[in-house]
Amino acid sequence: MADTTASATRPPALALEELHASLTDPVLDAMNFLNEVVARFPDALSFAPGRPFEGTFETEDLSRYLRAYTDHLEHGLGWSRDRVRTQLFQYGRTNGIIHELIARTLANDERIEVSPEAVVVTTGCQEAMLLTLRALFARPEDTLLVSSPCYVGVTGAARLLDIAIRPVPEGADGPDPDAVLAAVRHTRRSGGRPRALYLVPDFANPSGASMTVAARERLLEIAAQEDLLILEDDPYGFFVRTGSARPTLKSMDRERRVLHLGSFAKTALPGARVGYVVADQEVIGPGGRRSLLADELSKIKSMTTVNTSAISQAVIGGLLVESDCRLREANAGAVAYYRTNLDTLLGELERHFPAERRKALGVSWNEPDGGFFLVVDVPFRADHKALEDSARNYGVLWTPMGDFYLDGGGDHQLRLSCSALGPEDITEGVRRLARFVEARAARTSE
Amino acid sequence: MADTTASATRPPALALEELHASLTDPVLDAMNFLNEVVARFPDALSFAPGRPFEGTFETEDLSRYLRAYTDHLEHGLGWSRDRVRTQLFQYGRTNGIIHELIARTLANDERIEVSPEAVVVTTGCQEAMLLTLRALFARPEDTLLVSSPCYVGVTGAARLLDIAIRPVPEGADGPDPDAVLAAVRHTRRSGGRPRALYLVPDFANPSGASMTVAARERLLEIAAQEDLLILEDDPYGFFVRTGSARPTLKSMDRERRVLHLGSFAKTALPGARVGYVVADQEVIGPGGRRSLLADELSKIKSMTTVNTSAISQAVIGGLLVESDCRLREANAGAVAYYRTNLDTLLGELERHFPAERRKALGVSWNEPDGGFFLVVDVPFRADHKALEDSARNYGVLWTPMGDFYLDGGGDHQLRLSCSALGPEDITEGVRRLARFVEARAARTSE
Numbered sequence: 003m004a005d006t007t008a009s010a011t012r013p014p015a016l017a018l019e020e021l022h023a024s025l026t027d028p029v030l031d032a033m034n035f036l037n038e039v040v041a042r043f044p045d046a047l048s049f050a051p052g053r054p055f056e057g058t059f060e061t062e063d064l065s066r067y068l069r070a071y072t073d074h075l076e077h078g079l080g081w082s083r084d085r086v087r088t089q090l091f092q093y094g095r096t097n098g099i100i101h102e103l104i105a106r107t108l109a110n111d112e113r114i115e116v117s118p119e120a121v122v123v124t125t126g127c128q129e130a131m132l133l134t135l136r137a138l139f140a141r142p143e144d145t146l147l148v149s150s151p152c153y154v155g156v157t158g159a160a161r162l163l164d165i166a167i168r169p170v171p172e173g174a175d176g177p178d179p180d181a182v183l184a185a186v187r188h189t190r191r192s193g194g195r196p197r198a199l200y201l202v203p204d205f206a207n208p209s210g211a212s213m214t215v216a217a218r219e220r221l222l223e224i225a226a227q228e229d230l231l232i233l234e235d236d237p238y239g240f241f242v243r244t245g246s247a248r249p250t251l252k253s254m255d256r257e258r259r260v261l262h263l264g265s266f267a268k269t270a271l272p273g274a275r276v277g278y279v280v281a282d283q284e285v286i287g288p289g290g291r292r293s294l295l296a297d298e299l300s301k302i303k304s305m306t307t308v309n310t311s312a313i314s315q316a317v318i319g320g321l322l323v324e325s326d327c328r329l330r331e332a333n334a335g336a337v338a339y340y341r342t343n344l345d346t347l348l349g350e351l352e353r354h355f356p357a358e359r360r361k362a363l364g365v366s367w368n369e370p371d372g373g374f375f376l377v378v379d380v381p382f383r384a385d386h387k388a389l390e391d392s393a394r395n396y397g398v399l400w401t402p403m404g405d406f407y408l409d410g411g412g413d414h415q416l417r418l419s420c421s422a423l424g425p426e427d428i429t430e431g432v433r434r435l436a437r438f439v440e441a442r443a444a445r446t447s448e
Numbered sequence: 449m450a451d452t453t454a455s456a457t458r459p460p461a462l463a464l465e466e467l468h469a470s471l472t473d474p475v476l477d478a479m480n481f482l483n484e485v486v487a488r489f490p491d492a493l494s495f496a497p498g499r500p501f502e503g504t505f506e507t508e509d510l511s512r513y514l515r516a517y518t519d520h521l522e523h524g525l526g527w528s529r530d531r532v533r534t535q536l537f538q539y540g541r542t543n544g545i546i547h548e549l550i551a552r553t554l555a556n557d558e559r560i561e562v563s564p565e566a567v568v569v570t571t572g573c574q575e576a577m578l579l580t581l582r583a584l585f586a587r588p589e590d591t592l593l594v595s596s597p598c599y600v601g602v603t604g605a606a607r608l609l610d611i612a613i614r615p616v617p618e619g620a621d622g623p624d625p626d627a628v629l630a631a632v633r634h635t636r637r638s639g640g641r642p643r644a645l646y647l648v649p650d651f652a653n654p655s656g657a658s659m660t661v662a663a664r665e666r667l668l669e670i671a672a673q674e675d676l677l678i679l680e681d682d683p684y685g686f687f688v689r690t691g692s693a694r695p696t697l698k699s700m701d702r703e704r705r706v707l708h709l710g711s712f713a714k715t716a717l718p719g720a721r722v723g724y725v726v727a728d729q730e731v732i733g734p735g736g737r738r739s740l741l742a743d744e745l746s747k748i749k750s751m752t753t754v755n756t757s758a759i760s761q762a763v764i765g766g767l768l769v770e771s772d773c774r775l776r777e778a779n780a781g782a783v784a785y786y787r788t789n790l791d792t793l794l795g796e797l798e799r800h801f802p803a804e805r806r807k808a809l810g811v812s813w814n815e816p817d818g819g820f821f822l823v824v825d826v827p828f829r830a831d832h833k834a835l836e837d838s839a840r841n842y843g844v845l846w847t848p849m850g851d852f853y854l855d856g857g858g859d860h861q862l863r864l865s866c867s868a869l870g871p872e873d874i875t876e877g878v879r880r881l882a883r884f885v886e887a888r889a890a891r892t893s894e
Contacts, residue, residue, distance in 0.1 A: 013704040014675070015730035021744060022586045030747050056537045061518055061529070064536065064759060065511040072507055083507070090510065091502045093718045125571045125721075125753040132752055136608055140468045158751035162582055163609075229460070258459040272539045273758035275571075284461035287472075298467060301476045305604035306578055307571040307753065311760040312719035313510060 024161040029154050032405040035386055039393055047431035048399040049418040052207060052374050054268050055339055067320030068313075074323045090312050096300045098123025098310055100319040104264075104278055106327040112239075113253045114262060120282035122299045123310045127237065127265035127277035131159045131200075132306060133299045134233060134261055134279055138197055139165045145194040147185050149177040149201040151208050151406035153235070156200045166194060169408040174368070176211035177201040179220040186228045198231040198261075203251055205238040205373020208406045208417045212371055218251055225259040231283075235263040238373040240333050241340045245371050258283050261295070266318050268374075268421075269333050274314040340374065343420040343428060347376065350432035355439075363443045367418075374421040377403060380439055382446040384416040391438070398434035470607040475600050478851040481832055485839055493877035494845040495864040498653060498820050500714045501785055503870075513766030514759070517546075520769045536758050542746045544569025544756055546765040550710075550724055552773040558685075559699045560708060566728035568745045569756045573683065573711035573723035577605045577646075578752060579745045580679060580707055580725055584643055585611045591640035593631050595623040595647040597654050597852035599681070602646045612640060615854040620814070622657035623647040625666040632674045644677040644707075649697055651684040651819020654852045654863045658817055664697055671705040677729075681709040684819040686779050687786045691817050704729045707741075712764050714820075714867075715779050720760040786820065789866040789874060793822065796878035801885075809889045820867040823849060826885055828892040830862040837884070844880035 018025065040050060075081040075089065089099060098104075098121070105118040124130040135156075139146065146160050150169030160167050170185040172178060182199055189196040203213045213221070225232050234251045252262035262280040270276075281295035303309075325332035348369055355365050364381035382388065384402050393399050401419070403412030418435075420428055464471065486496060521527040521535065535545060544550075544567070551564040570576040581602075585592065592606050596615030606613050616631040618624060628645055635642040649659045659667070671678050680697045698708035708726040716722075727741035749755075771778035794815055801811050810827035828834065830848050839845050847865070849858030864881075866874055 013702075013730070015732045015738070016741060018731050018733035018739075018744070020586060021583050021731065022748075024751070025583065025744050025747055030750075033750070034747075051539075053539055056534060059533060059537045061514075061533050061536055064514055068507075068510055087505060087507050088502060089719075090507055091505045091717045091719045093497075093499055093713075125575075125757070126755070128754045129571075129752060137467050137471065140466060155751070155754075162748065162751050256459075267539075271537045272755075273535075273537045275753060275755055275757040284459065285464050285467065286461045287464035292461070293464075295462060298464070298471050301471055301480075302468075302608065304476075304479070304574075305470070305601070305608050306575060307721060308574045308601075309572070309718075309721055311571070311721040311757045313760050313763055314757040317759055 043393040046393045046397045050399045067317045070320035071316040100315045103322040111330040124277045126275040130279035133302045143195045144197045147199040176213045200233040210370030210375040232260045237265045241372045243372040276318045346425045346428045347420045354436035382442045396434045396438035489839040492839045492843045496845045513763045516766035517762040546761045549768040557776040570723045572721040576725035579748045590643045593645040599653045622659040646679040656816030656821040678706045683711045687818045689818040722764045792871045792874045793866045800882035828888045842880045842884040
């Protein structure tokens with residue numbers, strides 16, 4: 003037994019400071035703290051996690067999706083049973099086996115028309131970020147711009163690869179093209195090379211903000227002018243609360259400046275861990291040899307996970323086949339569900355903090371057009387200590403916004419997610435949150 | 449449509465030389481060339497791929513395994529149906545959900561006794577390598593020693609992370625402790641810090657060689673003395689041809705010097721993409737806070753793939769439950785199959801190249817005690833050109849050994865894998881190989 007030898011001198015330990023610097027990134031500690039708080043107060047109502055609603059899923063669906071996919075191969079494409087077996091059992095195509103179904107779905111849902119060869123199927127969108135960053139960032143001066151406040155997944159992946167990051171402050175309408183331009187120029191002046199910008203144009207995590215169509219057009223102009231690539235992440239675009247869905251940057255992209263990152267975690271199921279990146283950029287190698295950026299990403303993927311699980315791809319593939327590659331329509335129920343939730347959240351905030359009251363307190367919030375998240379400004383420090391107080395004494399959890407800023411900021415803001423709670427819990431949760439905010443505000447103004 | 453705009457100026461292309469250096473690693477080109485040759489000569493008999501035999505798998509098994517796993521949760525552990533549903537649908541524990549089943553299997557099969565908390569479930573063993581390398585290698589001088597010739601997965605992952613690599617020449621009995629000691633000292637003298645050694649102690653890929661038990665003991669002593677970690681990768685250990693299985697380094701590890709990397713790709717199915725790493729080392733952080741290295745790897749994993757597919761884990765979990773966590777016994781059929789294959793391969797080589805003949809030609813090969821691979825020494829350059837000749841004119845494929853060496857070597861060696869062909873194809877394949885070798889040898893000696 004390795005654990006308990008009789009003569010055991012205590013085995014030597016490793017020093018954390020000798021391990022890679024990403025392990026001491028404060029964001030990781032923040033995330034750990036959040037998970038810990040969630041675990042310590044299991045009875046608290048939680049506006050913290052961005053996890054999707056699972057109410058329409060049944061365990062048995064998995065076998066049905068698998069069958070839908072294998073039926074598609076056998077009867078739709080005329081594959082032999084042996085070939086189907088090999089597809090599910092064996093090592094396979096590095097860039098995935100459901101790239102054609104995904105390309106068709108993107109054409110139907112987003113009017114993104116790309117060759118299936120440009121689609122890299124990944125182990126969740128997180129691997130898509132990792133591959134993309136690894137391929138594009140080669141030199142110490144190569145700098146990743148991120149719309150800030152920013153999703154921690156991309157900054158975390160950048161830390162793993164020791165990539166320099168520059169935050170670009172978001173405006174009320176999300177990522178701001180003029181701020182991007184300023185950041186590009188500032189990066190160049192300080193010796194960096196702005197290589198790509200990461201953003202979530204629709205209902206961003208964490209802010210909930212969305213870009214106008216005009217801002218999207220302007221951003222694409224700036225990308226062309228400044229030779230900047232755009233990493234567009236769009237996990238929430240289906241979930242419109244009010245108005246209509248806006249075109250993705252990729253669907254507007256005439257110069258292949260945009261890499262489009264996608265996820266089935268919110269529109270299908272997170273447990274499958276299937277995401278993708280559309281990388282239709284051309285790459286020129288020695289002797290003028292041309293390849294797709296997707297082919298280059300494939301080389302990286304062969305060194306991260308080799309393949310995305312064929313079983314997971316088959317499950318997602320079956321789900322796409324069942325929906326005739328129209329995932330937006332298949333998500334009509336989920337869209338309605340999240341719309342009700344976000345409407346309920348906004349309505350309850352309004353009810354507990356009517357205009358006069360919120361003015362008196364110094365409380366406000368944004369009203370996202372969709373998605374899972376909104377941000378509340380509060381008149382006290384919404385830090386980890388406040389969160390612990392909220393969980394322990396008021397039975398409600400949320401996420402401190404400060405954790406999403408790279409350069410300070412957000413310390414009087416909290417993020418509320420409405421994806422994982424139903425309307426009744428949201429109503430009760432906002433009641434608790436209101437009590438907490440009132441008490442804290444009173445204590446702060448004392 | 450992004451692809452075909454009317455006014456289309458040709459979109460700007462990316463220069464390969466501006467992308468990350470790992471993309472121009474010659475090993476990647478070599479792997480691409482191999483895949484290309486395999487694709488161009490689909491009718492050739494191929495001793496190239498190390499893919500496992502899939503004859504005992506049926507597509508329907510997947511649903512049965514899923515049910516075995518959910519039955520285990522519901523009836524074995526008393527979980528509610530809702531909790532089971534959440535387990536399969538939702539984001540979950542970063543380090544995996546079948547860690548307890550894996551820990552039990554390791555205890556049964558390998559006498560590796562570790563807490564389930566020390567097991568990190570990964571998206572194939574490749575991700576286990578990536579996480580481990582990322583955590584342990586922090587500074588430019590941190591050097592990875594690899595037993596050479598070496599599996600390209602680990603050197604590829606190291607390239608992605610810009611980690612310095614030093615090859616340690618393998619002996620006839622595999623990784624050689626004295627050569628490791630010499631490499632450690634040489635690395636230190638040249639300003640590097642030898643951080644860890646990667647090796648495959650049993651039936652290595654590509655050489656087929658295995659370490660004696662005495663060499664394993666000696667290597668553990670050296671690791672303790674030189675403060676070196678050992679990354680033990682053991683995908684083939686079950687597949688003994690002759691003699692009996694030897695203890696893994698991890699089962700002999702009294703000082704937690706060994707990280708044990710594992711894969712279900714060869715013992716279950718590659719398509720699931722489930723692997724793991726046992727990382728029971730202690731880590732000391734600020735203020736003396738102690739954690740397991742597995743916990744630190746979890747932080748990295750949250751930035752690479754977030755979770756290993758719950759569906760894939762459920763499939764492997766079901767397979768473990770069905771086998772009562774005794775995977776070695778469950779693999780009895782596969783063990784016999786690969787034994788027959790390797791025996792057939794050795795027998796046919798002997799038949800076509802009897803002692804006199806091989807002496808005359810300058811041909812020889814090793815006789816591995818198990819696994820998928822053996823190496824043939826030939827009297828001509830076994831390079832990509834020779835491979836192409838072999839495929840086109842003799843209908844047989846193999847892998848040039850030169851691709852597995854980091855510092856030259858292996859240019860008169862070829863690797864034969866016997867895992868993917870049955871005995872009849874092996875017999876015919878060796879007949880073709882013999883014709884090829886005879887012809888090349890004749891041409892070389894002209």
